[in-house]
Amino acid sequence: MSEALLKLEGVHTHIGAYHILHGVDLEVPRGQLTMLLGRNGAGKTTTLRTIMGLWQASQGRISFDGQDITKRSTPDIAQAGIAYVPENMGIFGDLTVKENMLLAARSAGRIEQLDEKRLEWIFGLFPAMKKFWLHPAGKLSGGQKQMLAVSRAIVEPRKLLLIDEPSKGLAPAIIANMISAFRELKQTDTTILLVEQNFNFAKQLGDTVAVMDDGRIVHRGAMRELAEDEGLQTKLLGLSLAAHH
Structure with missing residues (x-):
């Protein structure tokens, strides 16, 4: 153990x-x-x-x-x-996928400051995040919202x-x-x-x-x-x- x-x-x-x-x-x-x-x-x-x-x-x-x-x-x-993904996902429906991701990253104030390699890795896990990058999160399907919630939790190690x-x-x-x-x-x-x-x-x-x-x-x-x-x-x-x- x-x-x-x-x-x-x-x-x-x-x-x-x-x-x-x-x-x-x-x-x-x-x-x-x-x-x-x-x-x-x-x-x-x-x-x-x-x-x-x-x-x-x-x-x-x-x-x-x-x-x-x-x-x-x-x-x-x-x-x-520690990152927490609650059952209700805790995403911001009025904001885009990109803005949701940026908010979750404590060390980045602008999108350029996000770790690009890590972002590409997340897009590999959840291709929908790349596809809907500029879409309001509230318009995503239930499954895509769940993917966004997990993506936000892992945007930084x-x-x-x-x-x-x-x-x-x-x-x-x-x-x-x-x-x-x-x-x-x-x-x-x-x-x-x-x-x-x-x-x-x-x-x-x-x-x-x-x-x-x-x-x-x-x-x-x-x-x-x-x-x-x-x-x-x-x-x-x-x-x-x-x-x-």
Whole structure:
């Protein structure tokens, strides 16, 4: 097991009167893609938002790259090298694809300052971004918006990507494109924590997996082991993969 880049120890999160996370213990190994799975309402999105500082942990510790980030502000956490792609994608519909990309790049004030080689690499992953470079992002299809959201997260090198349900509502051809893009991302020494409902998507990409239920991690291990054990899938996720090919 490679060392953990991100570690959550006994993390609790309250949102108003609601106690959502009940002592989450999670390790995300450096350089791997970790899948965070679980039924709806298990606490997966809350976990990502708590890591990002959008919601404060009420108890427990979150460490990233050896630093305690539990009480840090969201901009500080982003500055440390974490990018977050929320489920609603967080793109600016009135702005062009180009403007969206520029806004996401902290080190560039003008388009000429973007790393051209990196931009070409992103265009290779998502050709639609080049094609619609000057189009308003709001006019893109759902799949293209998702590609833009991921492109924005990787416009500069990041140590860790937090991505919430990237395949949700996408057509199979777009999902296949996403899978190949994430495979390529995995080769670049980027660590990824990915929340996903689509088990087929998860098993093709995940190195390690953590399963949540009711605000806790109830299973951790290799993705391959879970993918091969239908009994365990049914127990943890209430699904039989036979129905999800």
